[in-house]
Each structure stands twice: as C-alpha cells, then as structure tokens.
Amino acid sequence: MEVAAIIFFLDLFCLLFLHKSCAELHTISDSQFLTDRDILVSDNGIFELGFFQSDSPENRYLGIRYKKIPVTTLVWVANREQPLASASALVFKIIDPGILVLFNNIRVIWSSNSTTESINATAKLRDTGNLALMDQHENVLWQSFDYPTEHWLPGMKMGNDYLRGIEWRLSSWKSSQHPLVGEFTWAAGKHGFPSFILKQGSVVKFRSELWRNQRLKGISSFSRNMTFSYYAIVNESEVYIAYNIENSSTLLRITLSSSGILETWGWVEGGKNWSLECHSLKISVIHTTFAVLMEAASLF
Numbered sequence: 001m002e003v004a005a006i007i008f009f010l011d012l013f014c015l016l017f018l019h020k021s022c023a024e025l026h027t028i029s030d031s032q033f034l035t036d037r038d039i040l041v042s043d044n045g046i047f048e049l050g051f052f053q054s055d056s057p058e059n060r061y062l063g064i065r066y067k068k069i070p071v072t073t074l075v076w077v078a079n080r081e082q083p084l085a086s087a088s089a090l091v092f093k094i095i096d097p098g099i100l101v102l103f104n105n106i107r108v109i110w111s112s113n114s115t116t117e118s119i120n121a122t123a124k125l126r127d128t129g130n131l132a133l134m135d136q137h138e139n140v141l142w143q144s145f146d147y148p149t150e151h152w153l154p155g156m157k158m159g160n161d162y163l164r165g166i167e168w169r170l171s172s173w174k175s176s177q178h179p180l181v182g183e184f185t186w187a188a189g190k191h192g193f194p195s196f197i198l199k200q201g202s203v204v205k206f207r208s209e210l211w212r213n214q215r216l217k218g219i220s221s222f223s224r225n226m227t228f229s230y231y232a233i234v235n236e237s238e239v240y241i242a243y244n245i246e247n248s249s250t251l252l253r254i255t256l257s258s259s260g261i262l263e264t265w266g267w268v269e270g271g272k273n274w275s276l277e278c279h280s281l282k283i284s285v286i287h288t289t290f291a292v293l294m295e296a297a298s299l300f
C-alpha cells in the first residue's frame with residue numbers, strides 16, 4: 001500500500017474513533033492500534049504508554065511512564081524531537097512489514113527502524129518499561145530499551161552491541177520539562193573494556209577508568225529499603241553493564257539530568273514522591289564500585 005493511501009485510511013479511522021472513550025490495550029497489532037486517548041498497559045500494570053504533555057499543554061509526546069504512581073514520570077519518549085500539536089488526531093500502530101509508526105492526520109511523526117521484516121507483528125509493553133515489537137514467534141524485532149533516552153531503568157543495558165551496531169547510551173533532556181535532546185550524553189567507550197564517558201556536546205567532561213573487571217558483579221544498598229544488584233558482560237559481541245532492583249515493591253530509576261548529573265531516584269511503596277538516593281554530593285557514603293562509577297560521573 002502506498003503511504004498516501006495508508007494515511008487516508010488512517011484518517012477515516014480517526015474520524016470514526018474520534019468520540020470513543022479511552023481504552024486500555026495490552027497489545028498493538030495492525031488491527032489493534034492506539035489513538036489519542038488510549039493507553040497501552042504492561043501485563044501487571046506497572047508501566048503505561050500513551051500521549052502525555054510535558055513542556056507545555058500544546059505539546060504532546062508518545063511516552064512511557066509508571067502507571068501506579070501519582071507523579072507523572074516519563075522514562076522514554078518516542079517523538080522527543082517532534083512534539084505533537086494537541087489538536088491533531090493521532091494513531092500509533094504497526095504497518096507491514098513490521099514497523100511501529102506514529103501518524104498524525106497529515107504525516108508520519110515517528111517510526112521504529114526495525115531491520116527485519118515480519119508479517120503479523122505485535123507490540124507489547126513489558127513490566128520493565130520496555131516497548132517490544134515482536135514477530136509471530138515472539139522474536140524481538142525492535143525494542144525501546146535499545147534506544148534509551150535519558151533514563152537507565154533496571155534491566156536496561158548500557159554499552160555496545162557490536163553485532164547489531166547499537167550503542168546503548170543516555171542523552172539528557174533539554175530541560176527538566178523538555179524532552180528535546182539536550183547537551184549531555186553518558187555512554188560506554190566504543191572499544192575494549194568499557195569506561196563510562198560523560199560528554200557535553202563533543203567535549204568529554206568525565207571519563208571513568210574504574211571498570212576493568214570483566215566479572216564485575218555485586219549488590220549495593222542506598223538505604224535499608226533500596227537494594228540493587230549489578231553486573232557486567234564483556235565478550236566479542238557485546239559489552240554492557242546492567243542492574244536490577246532486589247525489592248520489587250520499590251522503584252528505582254537512574255537518569256541523566258539536563259545539567260549532566262547522573263541521579264538515582266527511588267520510590268518506596270506507599271510513598272508520595274521520588275527521593276534522590278544518590279548524586280554527586282554523596283560520594284563519601286557510597287563505597288561500591290558501581291556507585292562510585294556513577295558518582296564520579298557527575299564530578300566535573
């Protein structure tokens with residue numbers, strides 16, 4: 001089908017669905033899609049994907065946030081470079097051959113750059129916050145965890161996939177409310193043992209030399225109720241570091257702030273807001289390699 005025809009087709013759908021109420025979906029396919037007021041919910045309702053405002057009421061973003069907490073916290077944004085006008089009719093769906101596409105009533109705003117073609121692909125939001133596009137056999141064709149924005153969530157990798165040519169890295173927002181790509185990036189080096197590098201534009205602000213242990217693995221606690229484990233993988237095909245939260249009733253997220261500081265925020269079950277667990281000022285009280293690694297990044 002030609003793109004013009006697809007868009008016309010979608011326009012009809014938009015008109016037909018303009019007055020429908022908000023729906024909660026668990027899967028997206030070519031026949032089941034998301035419109036303005038719908039949300040895609042992860043199986044256990046931890047995360048949701050939908051259209052949210054951030055910097056101004058006129059701008060909307062297709063993003064992922066925690067579903068159960070009262071403070072809207074976007075952990076991933078698809079169209080960070082192209083906010084959507086609040087008045088436009090929006091459709092987020094899968095088109096053949098297996099591409100996730102965000103349309104407004106005029107054009108394509110964002111699409112996944114899946115490299116493998118697949119008929120009858122579906123997309124789901126995982127309880128980790130990962131939006132995954134899969135073929136009929138549940139093989140992943142594309143996933144949002146491969147294209148992080150400013151958030152490093154539990155289970156997300158930071159490093160390099162040499163086979164697929166993917167660099168898992170963070171890039172800051174322009175300001176605390178504005179998802180547009182900002183000044184800072186936080187990435188592992190491209191070759192050999194990883195050393196984390198914080199850059200402001202093209203200028204290196206900090207380069208860690210701390211991570212030389214191939215078997216880096218451990219547990220770290222910020223407080224009694226905030227414990228996480230971390231591990232590194234170093235082999236020919238990939239190099240990365242990842243972490244997981246031990247207590248599933250707490251939420252933990254690491255974010256590269258718009259001023260270039262790597263911050264760790266925690267949310268204890270029953271809490272009212274995020275609490276800052278770790279940032280540049282606390283270096284003296286955090287002793288593990290991982291924490292020091294993160295801490296050091298903000299000392300420039």
Ligand SMILES: *[C@@H]1O[C@H](CO)[C@@H](O)[C@H](O)[C@H]1NC(C)=O
Nearest residue numbers: 078111112113114115147165
């Ligand atoms: C895929 O899209 C991401 C942004 O979503 C971009 O950073 C990356 O370079 C793209 N990769 C290819 C192969 O086009």
Ligand SMILES: *[C@@H]1O[C@H](CO)[C@@H](O)[C@H](O)[C@H]1NC(C)=O
Nearest residue numbers: 029030031118119120121136
């Ligand atoms: C895709 O799904 C449709 C409807 O469920 C089915 O008829 C068709 O055979 C599927 N295509 C492939 C290639 O499996």
Ligand SMILES: *[C@@H]1O[C@H](CO)[C@@H](O)[C@H](O)[C@H]1NC(C)=O
Nearest residue numbers: 222223224225226268269270
């Ligand atoms: C979590 O730990 C912090 C510091 O150890 C403490 O102040 C806070 O009350 C704890 N919260 C809960 C819900 O246990």
Ligand SMILES: *[C@@H]1O[C@H](CO)[C@@H](O)[C@H](O)[C@H]1NC(C)=O
Nearest residue numbers: 232233234235236237238239
């Ligand atoms: C590298 O490590 C990953 C994760 O453990 C594994 O899936 C992959 O097969 C490994 N690749 C090689 C070449 O050893």
Ligand SMILES: *[C@@H]1O[C@H](CO)[C@@H](O)[C@H](O)[C@H]1NC(C)=O
Nearest residue numbers: 224225247248249250268269
């Ligand atoms: C997990 O956190 C909750 C709330 O702070 C606490 O009551 C519980 O004891 C913790 N569980 C473990 C295994 O640490």
Ligand SMILES: *[C@@H]1O[C@H](CO)[C@@H](O)[C@H](O)[C@H]1NC(C)=O
Nearest residue numbers: 070071072272273274275276
């Ligand atoms: C939650 O904490 C953030 C960051 O400290 C703060 O900016 C925000 O106003 C707080 N929100 C509420 C509802 O307390």
